[in-house]
Amino acid sequence: MSALKQYTDLFSQYGERINAASSAALNALRPAALAALEGKELPRKGSEDYETTDLDAMYAPDYGLNIDRIDVAADIDEPFRCDVPNLSTSLYYIFNDSYHGSGFTSGQLPGGVIVDSLRNATGTAADIIRKHYGTVAPIGDPQVALNTLLAQDGILVYIPAGVAVEKPIQLVNLLRANSPVMTNRRALIIVEPGAQAKMLVCDHTQSDGIDFLNTQVVEVIVGKGATFDLYDLEEASERTRRVSSVWVRQAAESNVLINGITLTNGTTRNDYHIEIEGEHAETRLLGMAIGSNSQHIDNHTYIGHNVGYCHSNELFKYVLDDEATGAFTGKILVAPGSPRTEAYQSNRNICASNTAKMYTKPQLEIYTDDVKCGHGSTVGQLDQEAMFYMQTRGISCQEARTLLMQAFMSDVIDGVRLEALKGRLHHLVEKRFAGTLAQCGTCAAARTCHAKIKK
């Protein structure tokens, strides 16, 4: 039996219960999702764009699903053992795949901004969900279809036209369970024309010894002239499997920055799909992955230049140690009739051990002539001369190595448009390379902040 079948069978059996514990807007798309999965299979290792990642195997184990939305006893304080100094955020939580919100920060959001549960939203929020849910992520993608079939909750972020949200919106996803669990999370982010917002999403596993399959589909609609930053940080346990896809639709003159950071994880597959649909838009897609032990990190990106006069810049960097596997497959497509497009893609990797593997496939598909496009990819090692130089100046081999790796990652971190987070990331990466990154990074400020507010 293919892995997919067990989920479609599960839906056939418990579809009513899944619907009963979700909202009408989410339920509305389930029949289409089921139809889209008919006769399909999840990509297996070796198929195009899945050269190193076996999605079928990731979905194959028997995970439990919280289809009745039973309240998970999660401890908000527990995960936050570290902090991000000076990073005060509007903080929201998702425990496994249930939205928990956070009462104490919602009042700080500017008027009209909505952050709510996809399941329990009412009034205007419910209308927004009904209008936009499932309009960006294509149901034809098996991963999206499966998430659509099973997702019961998630987060809605709505920024009305012209509103600039100063404080970053932070979403903390916590995974906690006593037995293997599959979570299906959904996020819908709408940034109306002229609005500005920054969002930080962190994934954490609280139960280290438990297997998780953590799937998410994020839909982002960025209106004309709007600016949106999304920082997607993963610090999960080695037994966590993550299948994430982020779908972005960008209107004219908009500016989008997406930064995907994998610090610790088990097996991760991240898809970033960006469709540029209006002229003079700018996209920056950054990514960074640090892999050790048997971590597996696979990033797949797609930037579609469907109109002219746009600019995109993509940079992904990997450092792989021990038996870690890294994969990067990226495509830039310039559609016919998209003049003056500038698109650059770069993927730089370091294999720090003899057993680390890197697979990379940067691609360009260009159907018009008035473009400036380029891509580059390298796989190599740390500069031995630089290592030697530092050692002659009394810096130990280990320290020199750490310094060089940090320097290697610095241009991805420098792309962050949030000063406090940038500083924090430098610190986290330093700790990660030094092997002392025990727990989550960015959320800590939140915890301090949380504690203060509680008092």
Add this chain to the structure above:
Amino acid sequence: MDKEQNSKNIIDEATEGEYKYGFVTNIDTHVIPKGLNEDVVRYISSIKGEPEWLLDFRLRAYRHWQKMEMPQWAHLDIPPIDFNDISYYAAPKQKEGPRSMDEVDPELRKTFDKLGISLEEQMRLSGVAVDAVMDSVSVKTTYKERLAELGVIFCSISEAVRDYPDLVKRYLGSVVPYTDNFYAALNSAVFSDGSFVYIPKGVRCPMELSTYFRINAADTGQFERTLIVADDDSYVSYLEGCTAPMRDENQLHAAIVEIVVEDRAMVKYSTVQNWYPGDKDGKGGIYNFVTKRGLCRGDFSKLSWTQVETGSAITWKYPSCVLAGDNSVGEFYSVALTNNYQQADTGTKMIHLGKNSRSTIVSKGISAGHSQNSYRGLVRVAPKATNCRNYTQCDSLLLSDTSGAHTFPYIDVRNDSSVVEHEATTSKINEEQIFYCNQRGISTEDAIGLIVNGYAKEVLTKLPMEFAVEAQKLLQVSLEGSIG
């Protein structure tokens, strides 16, 4: 506006240029009926008087081919091909091979004259030995005796099967097994003829070996098979050039080139492919589905591929190097030009298995008209292949807003001491450079010729003299003034 109009006219002139090698030679040709089945395979084998083992090889390949499907992964729009609508064997009807130039059919000699490779001229002036292959059977082999003195074997595959069965048996299918891919299986089942080259130990082949393939009979597939073996410390430079007459129906060409390079040997393989690309509406043209692969088996061995691809309606071709020997070197230099409705998906594979192996890939794509031009390449470094080095550069030049240029590199590195670099750029032809030339009295047409030739120079300089001139002419003919 006038300037734009002027450029447009120039494109039209250039793109509407007649295919200058389009003519049909009226030679009495022996063609078997269309269709493919075991009997056809047996028939081909029997009329060539092949030994049992080769028939077996063909039949195994045929049976395997039946289980396979046409690959669809390339960035190509291939119309369905009816493999039973093709005749799998065509040979000029001549009872015995000619012993001297005088015995060669005058019609055939005229064909070569039109191609600009008159045998006499070649023999007298350039010292190139030509094994001219016309629709599957070798009709003329030159300089054979001189080569024989050195122990170099340069003959058709059919002769080699007869005269050197041990060598052929040992190497045939060793680099490209019949299970490799759909077209390789097809070729293994029905290959008609081709060249065989063996360079003995320590011999440096004194001349460049050359073959001209020419598809002549209508609706006949051409299934060439080339096998080159360079033994220890030897060297050979092999040239292959292709032209096909103008015909409306698409013709299929599925060739295999296998190269084995032993210790410290070097093989240089150069191709100028100028098959009929179809007319300006995309009608007709050759389908070129070729499997070319070299095995650098020996330590310090070297294989260098150089190709200039300007012809064929559809090109599906990835000359590859398996770098199995320690310190072996693989090179791939390519210029691929597509115009009108041509489609090309071409590139290379560099498989690093030996320690300290090195590879260089330089690919230059030029797209004009409504064509689609893709580079697809694989660089793989095996876990035990330490200290490997690869450098890949692929540039694309776009000459019209309706053409496409695509890059699909696959990079797979499995150790920590190898360095792999890939770099690609895609851009329009530089208008400032054209303007600069215009200012100095150089017409737009000439300026484009200059720019494109400059752009492709890195590859053209890798070609042997005889080919470099032809390649340069070809680029100019195909591209003059093509600015959109």
